[in-house]
Amino acid sequence: MKLELRHLRVVCAIAEAGSLSKASSLLGLAQPALTAQLHRIEALLGGRLFERDHRGARPTPLGELVLERARVLLPAFSRLQEDALRLVDDDAPAERYRVGAVNGPMLGGLVHRLTEARPGAHVSTQVSWSGDELAAMVAAGRLDYVLVGVCGDAPPPSEHGLTWNVVAVDPVFVLLPEDHPLTSRDEVELGALKDVQWAVTPGDGCFGDCFVAACSRAGFTPRTMYEVDIGSCIDLASAGDAVALCQPTFRRTPGLTAMPIAGVPLRWRHLVGWDPEGPAAGFGPDVLRHAAEAYREVAERNPRYTAWLPDHPEYGAVPHRAAVPTAP
Incomplete structure (x- = not known):
């Protein structure tokens, strides 16, 4: 080698x-x-x-x-x-979509839709646990679009001057073994999990602090929090060694169930961002539409989530996706 x-x-x-x-x-x-x-x-x-x-x-x-x-x-x-792509054909420059994403449900579906809708386009991806890092890459011209998730009402990365549009708002679910006693219920009380270990994927933002605050409101202080990759979250939850915090669109995994938390103490917003002054801005609405379609598709894979949504209409895909203002 x-x-x-x-x-x-x-x-x-x-x-x-x-x-x-x-x-x-x-x-x-x-x-x-x-x-x-x-x-x-x-x-x-x-x-x-x-x-x-x-x-x-x-x-x-x-x-x-x-x-x-x-x-x-x-x-x-x-x-x-990048230079090779620009010089392939000066009269008809290659259309490109360079997409950065933090861990989320839409990237695969977005890539599929872009390549299907634009067969001649060059689509590339980059992933990171840091939304701020990816937003900076868009501002620097190294990416065209970025998919991020932010906790609750927290703003997206705002110091890079990007235009942000909300795709969907999700509750945060917990990932439990299918044979766990709590999976027989419609929702899980957070306080019923006061004695467990926890697992979560890494990221920037305030989610860790918001989780601790939610636990405090439920009357307890969370025990060990394992910060691990997605595969390790699945392994820990499957073995019963930890309860994983997850998105409700989490792909169904044999032996595991994604359960809603009563009262929805934690929320997650999915956003798409781009540079409003950059060449990619003209295709931004198309990317936003494809991202929303990708979200709806993955949401439909979780029957517990689709059954939960009619009673919680403020969650799921956002019907009108107005731009989120950035800080001056």
Whole structure:
């Protein structure tokens, strides 16, 4: 096996995230798979790239050398791809959709709809646990659109001057084993889960603080909160080692049930953003429409959620998606 650009992206992701657990979520990989990949890269380069302990992962001298070169090569390669696309046909420039997304339900469906509606377009994606990072990439011209989720009424990343449109508003559900006693109910009281461990995927914003506040209102302080990737959330919930906080559109998984929380103490808004002054703005309404269609499709996969929605009409897809103002 030879060293490839994808290996350099892995090394950079670990360095930027500061730990393998956060990098695995950023890259969409299970942590064991990422660890195995890092070991293969280190074997190729002949030494350890990171010192790892309970505080995270820190580059070794060899790691610093690799990172220094990677941070030159990766942007250069990305610019090469972009320049090649622009020069393919000067008279008919390639239409492109560069979409960034934080963990959410719409990305796959959006890509499918864009490629189906625009067969000649170049569609690319980038994922991150940080909505602010992706918004900054849109502002810098490195992405065209960004899909983010924000907690409750919190604003989307506002310092980058993007136009934001709400696609849907979701309650936050809990992921329980199908044979859990609470799954026989229509909703779960948050206080009934006061003695459990919790699991959640990483992200920026206020969700962690809002969750603790919701637990406090329910009369308890939450125990251990595991911050893990999606695969690990599923594993922990399946084993009964933790209750995972999830979106109601979570894809059905054998042995698990996504349950609504009584009183809806936590909400999540899905938004699409773009630069109003950039060339992608003209296609923004189309992207918004496709994102809404993708959301509706994944929402219909969860019968418990579709049965819950008629009694809670303020949730689900937003019928008129007005722009969310950004801070001046």
